[in-house]
Amino acid sequence: MKPHEENRVLKGEFWVYDNELRGNLRSYRPGEICRLYTSGDMYIATGYVNPASTITFRVLAYNPDAVIDRDFLRLRLEAADRQRLAIRPGNAYYRMVYGEADFLPGLVVDRFDNYFIVQITTAGMENFKEDVFAIIGAMYPGALLIEKSLAAAREKEGIPLINRVVTPGAGPEKVIEVNGLKFRIDFLKSQKTGFFLDQRDNYLLLESIAAGREVLDAFSYAGAWGLHAHRFGAKHVEFLEISGEYMKQARENVALNGFAEADFAFTQEDAIRKLKEMSKAGALKDIVILDPPAFVKSRARLKEARRGYKEINLRALKMVRPGGFLISCSCSHFLSKDDFIAVIQDAARDADRRIKLIELKSQPYDHAVLLPLFQSEYLKCALFYIY
Numbered sequence: 246m247k248p249h250e251e252n253r254v255l256k257g258e259f260w261v262y263d264n265e266l267r268g269n270l271r272s273y274r275p276g277e278i279c280r281l282y283t284s285g286d287m288y289i290a291t292g293y294v295n296p297a298s299t300i301t302f303r304v305l306a307y308n309p310d311a312v313i314d315r316d317f318l319r320l321r322l323e324a325a326d327r328q329r330l331a332i333r334p335g336n337a338y339y340r341m342v343y344g345e346a347d348f349l350p351g352l353v354v355d356r357f358d359n360y361f362i363v364q365i366t367t368a369g370m371e372n373f374k375e376d377v378f379a380i381i382g383a384m385y386p387g388a389l390l391i392e393k394s395l396a397a398a399r400e401k402e403g404i405p406l407i408n409r410v411v412t413p414g415a416g417p418e419k420v421i422e423v424n425g426l427k428f429r430i431d432f433l434k435s436q437k438t439g440f441f442l443d444q445r446d447n448y449l450l451l452e453s454i455a456a457g458r459e460v461l462d463a464f465s466y467a468g469a470w471g472l473h474a475h476r477f478g479a480k481h482v483e484f485l486e487i488s489g490e491y492m493k494q495a496r497e498n499v500a501l502n503g504f505a506e507a508d509f510a511f512t513q514e515d516a517i518r519k520l521k522e523m524s525k526a527g528a529l530k531d532i533v534i535l536d537p538p539a540f541v542k543s544r545a546r547l548k549e550a551r552r553g554y555k556e557i558n559l560r561a562l563k564m565v566r567p568g569g570f571l572i573s574c575s576c577s578h579f580l581s582k583d584d585f586i587a588v589i590q591d592a593a594r595d596a597d598r599r600i601k602l603i604e605l606k607s608q609p610y611d612h613a614v615l616l617p618l619f620q621s622e623y624l625k626c627a628l629f630y631i632y
Contacts, residue, residue: 248284254304255289257617259345261302270296275403276368278305278313292350293369297403303350303369315376321349322380332610338421339611340442346615352377355438357421357430360389362438363411366398378411389415391432393439408433420501424448426472427501434490436466436538443608444536444574447626448473450604451532454570454628455479458531461523461564463516463557468495470534470572475504479532483510485519517553520560531569533561539577547579551588554580558592562600565631571600578623582607585625599632 246254250265261281263270273279273294281289281302290304291311305313325347329339341361342354351367354377361381365371374392382388390411399406410417410433417433423445430439448469456478462471465484472495475482486492492513499509512519516537535557540550558573565571575585582605593600608614608624615621 246281246283246289251283251289254281259292259304259350259618260300260620261304263296263299263301266301270294270301276370276372278369280309293367293372295368295402298368298401303345303367305348305350305369315373315380318349318373318376319380319383321347322354322377323384325349326384329611338423338440338442338445341611343612343621345618346613346621353438354381355440355442357419357439359385359387360391360419360432361385362391362393362432364396364438365392365394365407366396366402368402368404371402371404388412391415391417393432393437423469424473424476426469426476426498428467428469428472428498429494429501430467431494435494436491441466441469443576443612443624444469444626446609447574447606450572450606450626450628451479452477455532458569459483459529460532460534461485461530461561462534462536463520463561464535464537465495466491466536468498470536471495471509472498472502472504474532474534475508476502479508481508481510483512483530485512485514485516487513487515489513517557520557520564524560524563528564529566530564531566532572533565533569534572535561536572536574540575540580550577550580551584554585554588555592555595558589559596562593562596562598562631565598567632569631570603571629571631572626573629574624574626576624578620580625582625586627589627589629601630601632602627603630604628 247267273296275295276293279294280291288309291306292302292304294302325342337358341356342349342352351370353364355362378390392407392409392411394407418431420427420429432439451474455474458479460474460479460482463485465486471482471484484495492511540553606626
């Protein structure tokens, strides 16, 4: 590393950027295992390097004698899984591996009972892909593996996007049960790894407030928020989603749970534009839920993203009847909790509404934040009472 650039890594961060390294790295293969040293030749860490990526080095171990092989990965995967099962022993739907937060940069594994969805985002972990599959298969005999490596980060790493069933003869669909509700997932057609397990506990915010209410579930995806609202007694739920495929999945999930379709509306339109139209038309709801995709995927676009979050919250606040609720979410780690709340305060001021923050939730135990990795903290889910 260049002089005085090592402090972040010595304090526990996993990433080293290209401008922090000296020398020519073109002789290294993408994902090659190597050691990191200070400018004074003091050992810092062992990890993998990718000259094609802005994040050029990622830490795997702080032991100069560490051998990075299948056995090394096995111990890390087993430790991550053991931690989850110790906290919720009976749960079979959880994030088994959460990248750097489990000391496995570039690897995410979500478990859906006998299905294991593997997402690989770096060239270094791509080189160990077959080892990861073999380890999971040994840990859970009969495991059905799907690789869903579609993150944009792969393109930055110089590796192709992959969306496939790994286990021969396995199908891509499964019905899962979350909080007493059933969801049919087609893992090859779904967002991310199939289901937003990080919101699983947050859906329960509706349990005490939904009864008898009219609810708008905006950016509804396959309908998880709206289905929870109905389960907890909502009078009517409107799904608002731009994707025809995801709206189809929401409709199927309504039927799968035995709910009457007449209790739901399915509005397939651009949510940002439709929220504006609805608020201008004077539409009113008792509860509005905003769970959009990340508006900001780089710090350089934070200002633009703040405008986007303000706009949708402004429109939602204008639609909530006095005595109703707004549930607003953000899944971008670049937008801090303080900034997120400030954006909604600003929107409330412009909407001429007084709001009370009832609860501010984050990601659950299986997406826990390893300090000081601010990158692993991303989810904000706020419940507001609207006057």
